[in-house]
Amino acid sequence: MNRDVPFIGFIFALLFPLLGFYIMSLAWGHGMNVIEFWMKIKADNKIAAKVYTMSLLINFVPFLYFKGRKLFLTMNGVVVGTMLYVVYILLLMFVWS
Numbered sequence: 001m002n003r004d005v006p007f008i009g010f011i012f013a014l015l016f017p018l019l020g021f022y023i024m025s026l027a028w029g030h031g032m033n034v035i036e037f038w039m040k041i042k043a044d045n046k047i048a049a050k051v052y053t054m055s056l057l058i059n060f061v062p063f064l065y066f067k068g069r070k071l072f073l074t075m076n077g078v079v080v081g082t083m084l085y086v087v088y089i090l091l092l093m094f095v096w097s
Contacts, residue, residue: 006077012062013081020055049093056085 025037066075
């Protein structure tokens with residue numbers, strides 16, 4: 001089975017920021033659960049953009065993993081998925097604020 005396909009990297013790029021958001025809710029949530037934290041940052045787009053950006057940094061993990069395994073097409077999928085999140089964050093910061 002050939003694992004060097006962009007779709008796998010794309011799925012990793014969409015799922016890993018959810019883990020990053022959970023970590024951010026633990027770090028900045030001060031005892032709130034994830035839903036309460038999400039409702040709190042949803043009210044302020046500037047804070048939400050910062051939290052989403054920090055959550056996005058976890059995509060370096062699959063990117064570097066696939067680079068080390070020389071799965072370059074899968075690595076490209078991670079980049080494409082990350083760029084979709086970046087477009088969403090830019091819209092959140094500048095258009096919907």
